[in-house]
Amino acid sequence: MSHDFDVCVIGSGAGGGPVAYALAEAGYSVVVLEKGPWYTEEDYYKDELACCIRNAYTPDLKEQSHVVETELDEGGWKRRETAQDTSWNLWNGNVVGGSSNFMSGFFHRLKPVDFKQLSTFGPIEGANVVDWPISYDDLEPYYTKVEQVVGISGKVVDHPHQEPRSTADFPYPPTAEHPVSGLIDQACDKLGIHSVPMPRAILSKPDLGRQSCSYNGYCGSYGCATGAKGSSRAALLNHAVAGGRCKILPDSQVTRLQSDSNGRITAVEYRDKNDDIKHVDASLYVVACQAVETSRLLLNSTGEKHPHGLANNSGQVGKNLLFAGGGAGSGRLRYADFSTEKAEAMRQIGPFINRSIYDYYVIDDADFGAKQKGGTIDFVHLHPNPISRATRQMRGSDGLLWGKPLKRRLEQHFRESSYIKIEAFCDWLPVDDCFVSLDSKVRDKWNMPVAKARLGFHVRNLQVGWYLASKGAEVLKAMGAENVVSFASGSPPLNLMAGGCRFGDDAETSVLNADCRAHDVDNLYITDGSFMPGAGSAPFTWTIYANAFRVADKLIERLGGNKLQHS
């Protein structure tokens, strides 16, 4: 049977990019549908209004929104429509390359223990903890592939929680470091814990047809203007397109996956830039729209064999939605406490801190309870966005601050200190009250039901988040930081989502099999973070990239192997 393409990929972010890259490289034709526009390095500037205030890279919430439900203290759920309650916006970057354009590129592998949490630590009441159907060893070659293809910079050092590696070190040396990194190292030495260089998906030297980092200080939330950041677009799709076998269709919103009486997908229905309805078909289909939208697309794609939504015959689609759990904190380093020369160096904008602590990846602390999964602590600069920073200064102890007192506070905040932040990542435990469904009232501009996300969380997230954040705070204090605070929250970081279509060996309790193929749809694969049955204790992007490369190999095998090697 002839198809328009061998493979159709829906979504061009970290889940879609590796599939497009690998399949095109193996000689197969690929089409990538992306709902957003195709911006390049020529379109990305350090413009706070664009990235972070007027939200130029996400859809207009009047036309396309979500509904979220958050738990009320007194019980029950508060419904929020993001078109009105815009701070709950679930869009994270709808452009070619997806939200990977706007990541900070703090890259962490999962560790072997993440793949077998149930068998290692036992069940947790109220959480749907499972072992993964694959092990760390299955994913390791692909973590390594990401280092080489996407370009990860870093340095391997010996520490108790170092995961096994098939190569000795990273292919690129660490990006330039800020003087704060040395202060963290000294403080950690004093405390007897291990300060570890944090890998970054940022090129520290020109390679792979891309430029090196320009160290301008504005990285996360911003599109990269040099191509150094390893976004799906810069690192993968540009190469796939240049090879001639990958076609990207931007401004193409997929509305439905059509399926036949065997339950197989027959075509993708989408709206082009002019809102005209179009169709495309392929041998195999890959969905990677980021967790919430992936589940929504399946739920909206009912068919004869899929009355409750595609791949949803066990009612699992949308369930066990995950975020990055954790805590946070910050401290202030006053320039006046340093020599003039040192203070000048501290004022630098551009070089990175790049430090993580993994000593609490498993918490073995009698005061905290039985041995259990902990997480990662990252140290980062306060984001330099000036409007956002100024806005946080207007709260006084007795109402709003304005007039000259506000101006003096701004001067103090901006001129006198450097601020270091702690970002602590723990598992967001999978729970029954965190899931995606279709909203019964709100529809998008194409009259499709929008996704509703219930954002319940397990109290363990908070306990571990507090624990990790307070450990990070001890480091800040040992560095001589002032105003050190640390905390955890049950509110999810909306930019770090996974789960909803978890993989597993049992079709009754999972959506995908170990190859990330839908149990009940023979030609459907899902390669964004949706597959993850557990969140691990680090940002997801490296794991999404690695798994998507792993699944890409399954697709190539299924289509008959690498066509170019055989020819």
Place this chain on the structure above:
Amino acid sequence: MDRRYFLKITSAGAAATAVTTAAMPLFSAPKQQTGGDDGLSDEQWQTLDAVLEHLFPSEAEAPGARDVMALHWLQTVLLDDETEEVHKQFLRAGVAQVDETSAELYQKAFAALQNEQREAVLRHMEKSKQQGRAWLQEMIRYIFEALLSDPVYGGNPQAAGWKWLQHIPGFPRPPKEKRYFLL
């Protein structure tokens, strides 16, 4: 459109302080040229001007709301098709509330009040009026946009806000043709 008052105060502001010697910036010019009604009277623009100046006064060494074209910034927001109607109503209702509160407490327009009286009116709004605090917060936030966004958008003239706070902007900075609403 109430450009007369608006142009008058902008040029007065420019003459009064050293930081704003630039010509009138073309913030969101493509949209502004489409015209439209910002929905505020001359008197209300005077009220808003006085509120912004009170919230963020000009000083010799530190720019205030007038120096960074904050009023112009708000007019652009009110004329912008992309601004939600409900938000425009909220912004206008706050201006009306300032004069109502002013009349209630002092039987005068806000712009005619002394500094302490202005403070009392705005504090009263903050503590006692529905949406009063939210509106004041939004005014301060818009002042910060005018103070700290890239000068290509028409606020922060000659990077006065960045210079004042010793803030180092990122690069590359957006050229005129790549402002967010033109992408």
